[in-house]
Amino acid sequence: MSENSLEPFLSWFQKYGGSVDADLVGFAMFPESEGGRGVVALKDIPEAHVLFSIPRSLTLSIRTSSLPSRFGASAWQKMKLDQGWTGLILCMMWETARGTSSKWLEYFDTLPTHFDTPMFWNQADLTELAGTSVIEKLGREEAEQSYTEKLLPAIQTRPDIFSPEQAEYYSLASYHLMGSRILSRSFSVEKWNSGEEENENSNTPNSRADEMDVDSSEGPEGAEEKIDESHHDEMEEEDEEDDSSDTAMVPMADMLNARYGSENARLFDDENELRMISIKPIKAGEQIWNTFGDLPNSELLRRYGHVDLLPLSKGGLGNPGDVVEIRADIAVSVTAQRHLSLTSESSQERIEWWLEEGGDDMFVLESDLELPEPLISLIRLLLLEQGEWETARRKGKPPKPKVDAVILSIVHDVLETRLKAYPTTLQEDEGKVSEQISTNVKHAIVVRMGEKRILHDTLMKVRDLQTQGNGKGVKKREGAEDSGSAQKRSRK
Structure with a gap:
């Protein structure tokens, strides 16, 4: 996709307060092995340079969509839409159904409409994953149970909000599509005081899932950093009311591709905006990567539908993070x-x-x-x-x-x-x-x-x-914990 075809999105992005350093940042189509459409450095970019910024109000979550307040905070919680991803999926369905009335119309036009993840594979292809942990982590049955037991009843109780004439927007196929968009492109962002929106949705805490974390510590230019490497499977329904972050779709930031060992930019939290900042010098013509955790091919395939094939130290191609x-x-x-x-x-x-x-x-x-x-x-x-x-x-x-x-x-x-x-x-x-x-x-x-x-x-x-x-020479790994931890990253 060329930059010209992104013009409606870029105009929308800037209209609502987003900013891009257009002198240094552009968009290009890369080979599928490098992620397809991505972001490229037009000129040499120094370290700690702000590539673009996104107002928090432009992110899409259950805190920024007006659906939870229209539905009613107590009813939202009663239907358990504050747990897991079901609430955010429903918000995305509803915003899509609204068409030109939705604030995020131009953003939705940039999102993928097809995924090659195993969630959408036929049974013959799925048998090829036998022995791997991918099958157990797909969560298709759990997701469809959530759709049947939580989302559909919520929709049926409010025909005034979810018009029966727009049933195609709330189908199981749409549910899986929105869930895959969240799995592959969402971020975990720090909660903030959003004024009226905060008051409207203050009683709708959400549960974090497989989304990507946003740094919020002392980073470049005073940004604050919070790194949480916990991991939850797709559609996990843990109630984390004390969680200090939101699962959110972040326009522009989700256009950056990811590849093992290639990260050169990272998203940072500020009080009123999120900023993508270079974390090392980037040469003109190089792709800008936002990886945040080098995932094994099993997770890359499960979440994003691709694998990394890079030179291995022992020869051959593969993923060093497997x-x-x-x-x-x-x-x-x-x-x-x-x-x-x-x-x-x-x-x-x-x-x-x-x-x-x-x-x-x-x-x-x-x-x-x-x-x-x-x-x-x-x-x-x-x-x-x-x-x-x-x-x-x-x-x-x-x-x-x-x-x-x-x-x-x-x-x-x-x-x-x-x-x-x-x-x-x-x-x-x-x-x-x-x-x-x-x-x-x-x-x-x-x-x-x-x-x-x-x-x-x-x-x-x-x-x-x-x-x-008898095992002489086995050493404790430096800094090893008694319990392993899995990194969490969500990106396309």
């Missing part, structure tokens, strides 16, 4: 086979205690091949004799993540078991990915290849450690 998730139940099952005196009742008791103490139910392997310390600690907990277990529970301390020959043997079997979840081998994938196949299938193969490489390399490391002697 990870593999291992469910705790795999570790429990494998360990139980080694500790025959561990009854199912005792095992369940230990697992419940582990979770109550904040232990992980999912362990993450990264490309650095470090063995997750929480995984080792859980295995040791399950291996404790009854008296040792009772002592650990009384003290409230899980076992230290010490590695020995027994632990390495169990970890080895856990990794082997995890590999069996994929219906194909790494060698088969490497042969198939070069064939004439659809984009969806290729992306699925790229995701599982990245995960399998990490599993294979970690297995090799475990075998080397076994050869060296």
